[in-house]
Amino acid sequence: MVAMGPEKMKENNPVAALSEMMDMIDASPKTTVAAINGPALGGGCEVSLACHYRVCDPKASVGFPEVNLGLLPGAQGTQRLPRVAPLPTAMQMILQGKPLKADAARKNGIVDLVATKDVIEEAADWALSHPPNPISKREVPKTNRFMVAAGGLEQGLNTAVNAAPLMIAPRAIIKCFEAACSHKSFREGLAVEMEQFTNLVFSVESAALRHLFLAERLAQKVPGIDEKPAPLKKIGILGAGLMGASVSIAMCFVQKGVPVVLKDAKQEWLDAGMKKIESLWGGQAKRGRLSKDKFKQYMSSLALDEDYADFKDVDMVIEAVPEIMELKKEATAIDRPPPAGARPASRADDIACVLKAAAFVLGVGKLGGKITRDLAEQDRMVWEEGATVEQIDKAATTFGMAMGPMALGDLVGQELFWKQRKACFLLWRPYELTDWLCEQGRFGMKTPDPKIKADGRGVFIHKGRSKEVDPEVVAKMEEVRKAKGVVPRAISDEEICERLFYPLINEGFKILEEGYVARSSDIDLAYIYGYGFPPSKGGPMFFAENYVGFQKILERLKAHLRDGWDIRLRRILGHPEMG
Template structure:
């Protein structure tokens, strides 16, 4: 409980023997009555006082520390917690034990990890306050969801679990039936595990009404559209919804990167539109990126933020740029992972380095999880297989090779080799191994390009993965597509598995590495990237190592010893001055 920082309700604490009673009325009166009515039971007379506590507990505490390290290898607090518990179990005096606790507490409270966790605590709350958005939100008493697939069904579950009636629409009965079956199965599974009662399961199912008709959206307060990521399809269903909804009802599009200004532009009143980037699976993932368009009204934005809070999401307001915040910053991270592999690092080395840094999984495994085909399909649809955008960078050859064979990752089983999924890896149950055909293809690609594989250090891997990501985050801030640096940190903590101990990419840059070093290393990698572009056949140019103006400014400020006041970051201090002179297009560029 202590290692995980769990909040234990009073009733559960009493059941586990941690406390003796729970007061239902006045605490002082009931405590006095309890003390007078119960016979004395001092600690010295309890069995635990006479046992060899240190001998009995030491092994268990060592095992607990090992488990904590496996779960959160970058956290320093577990070792201090175990040291204090060992002191409590030892033969040292009470006063000596307090000295141990004081020493460990002092060590932790002044650590950069402690500062990182405090930063995230306040950042989470600050994200709810969107500059310039002060309108009273519209109540959401009934919601419509368009699209009963994996994403739409997950979003429907979020609302039903908060007691909000849901109208779930799809275009075909079989799609609707499949969506309802998936929802029912997930809730039934929770009931089977004892996480909800049978009555609760029935109540939740009763809150979701499936339909094939737009007319059933006539009295909803908001519709969240979750159809496939095809912009013409989204524009058409927006027109269809507009004809059947109240004129004051909001329409939101769930997208991971399409131009919401273009989608909203088909409506008579585009001010009622906002983007909602839910993360998959929507009923599990905590992050919600709300996207402000150039048309969105203050009421729309306010209601969108209230909606996120209603369903328990960690909600951040961002601007309408390619990939928004999360996916735009992920693109250089994922692109550099592929480039490092092409240059000579192994897939296993790249993922291991990222996980040692503290990421939930490495970039190569992440590609298999989300689906290798996403940007392959976009490039095919665009008719340009060499296309690069702010949300995806090459090299493409190996990814195209596996996608042409229908191997997209964990979602595509291959019965011929008894694989549960196949992409860069062959997945079997909870284990995976790099596909030998993928390695052979990479050898072929290197020979065709004239690339001689070289040894790559873990340090270079970390710098190229994360410094490129940080630089892109700086550009997003500079362009005004997100209000403050702490919002970026919240996006990466709750949406992409960035380690809490490092406080998010922006906090990490400012407090763990320092902007001058990041700027220096970016210049080195930028020069190397330009050299590759001029020498290597088919090498695609990239701009994510080109230092942002904001990064140059904060690096200069940090080098001069400029300090941010308590509760603020140096990025935001410099950003405030910079934005006053900015002509950037983002909605927060004039703050």
């Protein structure tokens, strides 16, 4: 479809044949009933809406996940759904990709009957007892039209955009809903749907999301490895209180039905981690998003361990200790061998020397240590060259990151970088400001300052959910610049993004060249899920090729060259994995 190009697609649209099939079902003189016996998602849901009625199994579901691929339902879905369902439900399903279970689908008018016996038999009975009732001939409910007039679509769009600011599919979907709920005919609405669908198909944002969809499936196939993954019945996590990631990891496994054992060096750190988890799930329970029984079940699936006693039967050990190598080695130097078959998972391959089962260390561990160059660049731009803290963070969030790097430093703790630098005698990034902050005991969000009524203090002064750059940080920054003889200069947002993200791309090429991954898309997945790179940009390697171009990135890396960067990009431009 994409290969034919937008102009040829307009002349000979391959989706048109599917739309014609929908029209045939819709125009049938005999009653047509869809018997839904499982997940009817995307095209399956559209086929069911082409039928006059829908009968589904109690375990069935309906939905439109196309938005997750940067697309919209292109086979009449955007015009049929608002004719049977309330507009808020239609927006949730198509704008946010949320499926509905059988009972909810019936309550919202999408399904006519939830079967209590054989779904096919009940669908046949329904067809024999009801006249044809094509959705294309139905008027959009007045309540839906009223909601559109009252700004309901704008509200739905704002919700979708806030959840994924860089996505373009929601805006296209809104145009289709506007057509459906206006005085346009069903056919005129379909014309709008096809135009918007075509635009999305050829957008780079949709290409990025389709790339990730396929990359996830490719990542499950590692060349040379045919073994099926062993089931995870129980996992252990080293590090519970200081690293926010460990809390998220633990919660994720428990919610998937895998019990977790948490281990940390101090009981208070374990207690802090457990308290945070209990608070997060407790908040969901209070808001009705989690039942009391589920809350109790989740909490009972967590265990605390001070001496590795409960690690004897874990299937995997995940290391989430702060980025201080000696601490990592100490934490993973388990005296007794891990249980037979247990796989240690870590982000630092240096730890392999202290693990009894080093052969199982995941190859992707190489990736974690390769995100330091962009940290050095952010510090140089702010502490030495003239960019402001606010400007750096705004440029990053405008690019698509959920949080700017300066705010992230306060979140994870400024002392992590400080301790790592001191332990390894690293001078690869400006350190004066971070050293001063940590010597003052200002690690970020975890260190309140009662004297100024701050909930946390680091680069920012944190009060509740609000924050502002600490004036003392600005004064110290000016002092450091003056001592170094630096004359601040204007730095553009474009330069900030180049220096934050192009080093990531360069490191990706190093990882690919050194053979730590099988394909470039594996790097994209690692940065999307592990580093927070915006999905609509497809990961750094996809972004390099499809948004910017290799030649420009090479030129800009040369322009920003510092400290003897090894620019692998120029030697690997012809690599088959990069097109």
